[in-house]
Amino acid sequence: MSNVIEFNNVWKKFNRGEKLNSIRDLVPAMFGKALPLGNGGALKKEEFWALQDVDFKVEKGEVLGIIGPNGAGKSTTLKLLSGIMPPNKGEIKINGKLSALIEVTAGFHPELTGRENIYLNGTILGMRKKEIDAKFNDIVEFSELGEFIDTPVKRYSSGMYSRLGFSVAAHMEPDILLVDEVLSVGDIAFQAKCANKMRELLNSNTTIILVSHNLALVQSLCKRVILIENGKIFKEGGADEVITHYQNIVYKKEGEKLQKKIRAAEDKPKINQNTLIDISNVLISNGDLKHKNSFKGDEPISVTIEYNAKKLIEKPVFNLTIVRSDGIICCSASTSDNGALKTSEIEGNGKIKIDFGKLNLTAGTYIIRIYIWDKDMMYAYIKRNQDIFRIELENFNRQTKAVFLPKVKWEIE
Amino acid sequence: MLGEIIKYRDLLFMLAMRDIRIRYKQAIMGFAWAIFMPIMAIMAGVIVKLAMSFVSGKPLDLQGITSITVKVLPWTFFVSAIKFSVNSLVSNRTLITKIYFPRETLPFGAILASLFDFFIALCSLSILLAIARVGISMHILLVPFLLIFFILFTTGLGLILSSANLFYRDVKYIVDTILMFGIFFTPVFYSSATFGRWQALLLINPIGSILEAINDSVVLHQMPDILWLSYAGLSSILIFLLGVRFFRRLEPQFAERI
Numbered sequence: 115m116s117n118v119i120e121f122n123n124v125w126k127k128f129n130r131g132e133k134l135n136s137i138r139d140l141v142p143a144m145f146g147k148a149l150p151l152g153n154g155g156a157l158k159k160e161e162f163w164a165l166q167d168v169d170f171k172v173e174k175g176e177v178l179g180i181i182g183p184n185g186a187g188k189s190t191t192l193k194l195l196s197g198i199m200p201p202n203k204g205e206i207k208i209n210g211k212l213s214a215l216i217e218v219t220a221g222f223h224p225e226l227t228g229r230e231n232i233y234l235n236g237t238i239l240g241m242r243k244k245e246i247d248a249k250f251n252d253i254v255e256f257s258e259l260g261e262f263i264d265t266p267v268k269r270y271s272s273g274m275y276s277r278l279g280f281s282v283a284a285h286m287e288p289d290i291l292l293v294d295e296v297l298s299v300g301d302i303a304f305q306a307k308c309a310n311k312m313r314e315l316l317n318s319n320t321t322i323i324l325v326s327h328n329l330a331l332v333q334s335l336c337k338r339v340i341l342i343e344n345g346k347i348f349k350e351g352g353a354d355e356v357i358t359h360y361q362n363i364v365y366k367k368e369g370e371k372l373q374k375k376i377r378a379a380e381d382k383p384k385i386n387q388n389t390l391i392d393i394s395n396v397l398i399s400n401g402d403l404k405h406k407n408s409f410k411g412d413e414p415i416s417v418t419i420e421y422n423a424k425k426l427i428e429k430p431v432f433n434l435t436i437v438r439s440d441g442i443i444c445c446s447a448s449t450s451d452n453g454a455l456k457t458s459e460i461e462g463n464g465k466i467k468i469d470f471g472k473l474n475l476t477a478g479t480y481i482i483r484i485y486i487w488d489k490d491m492m493y494a495y496i497k498r499n500q501d502i503f504r505i506e507l508e509n510f511n512r513q514t515k516a517v518f519l520p521k522v523k524w525e526i527e
Numbered sequence: 528m529l530g531e532i533i534k535y536r537d538l539l540f541m542l543a544m545r546d547i548r549i550r551y552k553q554a555i556m557g558f559a560w561a562i563f564m565p566i567m568a569i570m571a572g573v574i575v576k577l578a579m580s581f582v583s584g585k586p587l588d589l590q591g592i593t594s595i596t597v598k599v600l601p602w603t604f605f606v607s608a609i610k611f612s613v614n615s616l617v618s619n620r621t622l623i624t625k626i627y628f629p630r631e632t633l634p635f636g637a638i639l640a641s642l643f644d645f646f647i648a649l650c651s652l653s654i655l656l657a658i659a660r661v662g663i664s665m666h667i668l669l670v671p672f673l674l675i676f677f678i679l680f681t682t683g684l685g686l687i688l689s690s691a692n693l694f695y696r697d698v699k700y701i702v703d704t705i706l707m708f709g710i711f712f713t714p715v716f717y718s719s720a721t722f723g724r725w726q727a728l729l730l731i732n733p734i735g736s737i738l739e740a741i742n743d744s745v746v747l748h749q750m751p752d753i754l755w756l757s758y759a760g761l762s763s764i765l766i767f768l769l770g771v772r773f774f775r776r777l778e779p780q781f782a783e784r785i
Contacts, residue, residue, distance in 0.1 A: 237538040
């Protein structure tokens with residue numbers, strides 16, 4: 115198989131601030147000396163690398179996914195591929211006719227009719243007039259805008275607008291197609307149509323580069339995925355492996371952010387300061403009393419609370435709640451639950467342990483919220499809301515908002 | 528560059544069509560717009576001529592008015608083509624930052640759209656000249672070449688100014704100001720011969736020498752000065768090539784600097 119795209123050690127520099135040009139730069143440009151595109155290595159003040167030594171190849175007919183957080187360099191990569199801007203260092207080789215399903219409405223002019231815009235946008239995207247003539251009816255039919263085709267597009271709704279844009283772009287016949295989050299156009303029926311069109315392209319041996327935040331989509335369409343972060347290729351490999359890795363990074367970051375937020379809140383003076391009882395430490399483990407921050411979904415989880423009661427407290431009630439980072443209360447347990455634990459009086463240092471067993475929580479970040487109440491649950495001695503643990507993603511196979519992923523057994527009867 | 532332009536000729540055509548359509552959409556006057564500016568300019572010229580004839584005591588000659596009419600048309604083409612092309616890159620920033628296509632199609636398209644107006648006006652002018660019995664001579668064969676020089680010069684300048692305006696937005700304001708008063712520095716309302724030995728100063732401007740050559744061959748039925756004619760031709764081609772080169776050098780940076 116031959117490579118249709120070669121992205122060889124590409125570096126791209128951007129300017130953070132407003133670039134001040136001087137006429138001095140323009141004059142030599144006029145007389146043959148090319149404007150220096152940056153001498154590659156050295157960064158001037160205000161400059162930063164948007165892409166650093168990015169290197170990948172794409173074979174004919176391959177579907178490559180590019181994922182990464184916002185500002186990682188995904189769109190820059192696509193812009194370099196489509197030739198909108200040149201790299202500072204490195205070389206890009208493209209073999210074949212390339213089109214991009216990016217900003218499909220950029221070529222529209224609001225004053226022109228749908229018909230006129232189909233021709234204008236089509237030629238901007240690189241089609242010949244004859245080609246558009248031949249496909250015109252298909253384009254109109256696909257867009258479902260038949261009766262409005264001679265209406266100026268400024269009178270279109272935004273959904274109609276993007277539908278027309280996608281319809282034009284979808285009727286190109288490129289060898290290489292760049293796709294950047296365009297599948298979320300129009301209503302559900304139209305989205306299904308778009309997905310069908312994509313599947314058609316996938317089967318037609320078109321080389322596709324797909325940039326998306328929709329990880330499930332990337333996983334279902336791409337065999338190979340590249341993870342870009344801070345302008346560098348972070349990981350490259352099979353879709354399952356890279357996407358799982360990326361999802362875990364996201365969870366980890368989420369957890370760190372949460373921790374930071376909690377620490378910041380901790381620094382603030384507490385109003386509900388009660389000196390009767392203190393929680394000195396909370397230990398989260400899988401049962402072996404070694405503190406852990408991240409667990410597998412099917413690992414048992416137990417929490418040990420170390421407290422220090424300064425006075426004698428009669429029949430305190432310990433209450434523990436697990437809350438997911440998005441605020442969903444997953445489960446809760448209390449010593450006052452029926453048949454849970456009869457606490458007598460406590461004083462001085464002590465420990466209390468709760469064993470949740472296998473919770474089978476879905477991957478994500480969780481907070482443990484601890485309350486110690488008085489015997490009638492009228493009054494909380496202390497609230498603690500700062501202990502975090504993470505459930506690692508083992509295999510990204512579907513995105514779910516569910517709380518639990520119990521081990522189930524399917525059977526056909 | 529030429530290869531790419533040929534490859535994208537449909538795009539060039541569509542962009543010009545877009546500019547023309549937009550100009551005439553939701554406009555009551557329609558194609559009369561194409562001759563509105565030339566008519567205004569001709570009237571201004573006639574008033575100037577009239578004032579001069581009052582001052583000098585000489586009667587107003589018809590030939591002078593014909594000359595103004597003939598010279599005003601290319602001048603108004605020049606003004607509108609430069610105005611449109613200066614803005615052609617900046618006003619299409621979404622296209623430049625989002626889609627790849629040869630960027631020269633934008634200023635070329637703007638000039639092509641102005642050329643469309645110019646040809647409408649030219650047709651009206653030919654009818655007018657026939658009615659006025661200006662007559663015709665062999666020299667009229669020169670006119671197509673003169674127009675080609677004129678268009679080359681305009682295009683070269685349009686390429687330079689459009690890309691310069693992308694980097695420095697004040698270029699547009701400078702150009703607008705120059706275009707507003709440029710008619711006084713160019714032999715449109717008057718003949719360069721009026722200035723005697725300072726004539727060369729007016730003809731150094733290729734527009735001046737081309738306009739005079741057009742006047743010579745259409746109205747005066749005489750061979751234009753061969754020296755100035757070749758100067759005009761050479762400088763037009765030079766400006767065009769320079770414009771192409773300038774544009775090409777700066778093009779890779781358009782998407783980032785716009």
